Amino acid sequence: GPNKVGIIGLLQSFSDLLKLIVKFKSYGFQSRSWVGLFGVILLVGLVVYYSFVYGGYYSYSFNSLSLLWFLVITSFCSYSILCVGWGSYNSYSFLSSIRCAFSSISFEACFMCIVIFSALCYCSYSLVDFFLSSWLSFMVFPCLLILYVICILCETNRTPFDYGEAESEL
Numbered sequence: 099g100p101n102k103v104g105i106i107g108l109l110q111s112f113s114d115l116l117k118l119i120v121k122f123k124s125y126g127f128q129s130r131s132w133v134g135l136f137g138v139i140l141l142v143g144l145v146v147y148y149s150f151v152y153g154g155y156y157s158y159s160f161n162s163l164s165l166l167w168f169l170v171i172t173s174f175c176s177y178s179i180l181c182v183g184w185g186s187y188n189s190y191s192f193l194s195s196i197r198c199a200f201s202s203i204s205f206e207a208c209f210m211c212i213v214i215f216s217a218l219c220y221c222s223y224s225l226v227d228f229f230l231s232s233w234l235s236f237m238v239f240p241c242l243l244i245l246y247v248i249c250i251l252c253e254t255n256r257t258p259f260d261y262g263e264a265e266s267e268l
Contacts (some may be wrong), residue, residue, distance in 0.1 A: 115142065121181045134185020141178040147171055155244040165217055169210055175201045212249055216242045 115138070148171065161167065176199040183195020217223050219239055220231065 130187055131187070133181050137178045137181025137183075137185060140174065140181065144171055144174055144178065159204065163223050165213060165223045165228070169213060170226065172209070173206060176206070202253070205249060208245075209249045209253070212242060212245050216246075 179195050179202065181198045183192045183198075186192065216228075216239065219242065220227050
């Protein structure tokens with residue numbers, strides 16, 4: 099089949115989600131399959147909530163504690179990964195979901211330290227203060243920006259930080 103769905107592959111994640119939901123087999127006496135579906139729904143809900151946090155004028159980003167809400171929602175990603183792995187009835191996917199959740203938690207601890215330190219530097223837990231601050235603040239706190247970018251790259255498991263793929267080389 100094609101390696102990209104839609105224009106420049108923009109619809110690839112939606113097609114993967116649709117394939118995952120359509121292939122769902124429900125057995126009434128086996129509740130683990132429902133846990134796997136709950137993990138998928140939780141992950142989609144987190145993506146929708148992220149768009150609400152960063153979306154329009156009347157969103158949750160104008161809350162005084164919106165940065166802490168961002169950290170709470172980010173911490174739910176590891177639970178959804180565990181639910182999907184446990185509900186798949188495959189021991190290899192369950193073990194890989196545990197490994198992925200542990201790596202997500204370890205990177206999340208560094209990410210939380212960076213975000214809380216930046217909140218202390220900006221003297222606010224509101225995302226509005228981050229949005230409305232000038233670009234001069236990135237020049238004042240360049241270490242925070244560099245550490246934040248490194249942490250985000252660690253979360254994506256891309257080439258410099260893909261220790262999950264290169265486990266045999268460790």
